[in-house]
Amino acid sequence: MEFGVAVDRAGEEARVAVSGELDMFTSSSLRRELVDLIADGARGITVDLSHVEFVDSTALGVLVGAFKRLRALDGNLTLANPSPGTKKVLEITGINRILDVVSDRDDAGVDGLRPGTRSAAGPDPGTAA
Numbered sequence: 001m002e003f004g005v006a007v008d009r010a011g012e013e014a015r016v017a018v019s020g021e022l023d024m025f026t027s028s029s030l031r032r033e034l035v036d037l038i039a040d041g042a043r044g045i046t047v048d049l050s051h052v053e054f055v056d057s058t059a060l061g062v063l064v065g066a067f068k069r070l071r072a073l074d075g076n077l078t079l080a081n082p083s084p085g086t087k088k089v090l091e092i093t094g095i096n097r098i099l100d101v102v103s104d105r106d107d108a109g110v111d112g113l114r115p116g117t118r119s120a121a122g123p124d125p126g127t128a129a
Helices: 027-039 057-072 084-093
Strands: 004-010 013-022 044-055 076-080 100-102 118-120
Touching (some): 004 027, 013 027, 027 044, 044 057, 044 084, 057 076
Parallel strands (some): 013 044, 044 076, 076 100
Antiparallel strands (some): 004 013
């Protein structure tokens, strides 16, 4: 599956849907989207991981970094719908004890978002960025 990031935004709330492998080659695309959203006033960001096939420590660092930026602004980052493999990585690393991780889209609070407001495709996972 090709890596991609799609962003839906409604006011201060945003949903970032990630697909493919989230690793050291693709994490910069996610970081850029999250930093831009926060700079643009988003304070509640949900990262949908349902289509993420693989996640590494670089990607976890991006998520924790965004969480820290949001917390400093009284915001929050939620991880939604992690695949079984991604959920296991979140549990093994303890990230699930730091960040909110929800399995249901309704629990993530993303139903009111407009689809397709912005999207970005990252580099091919097989190439260096």
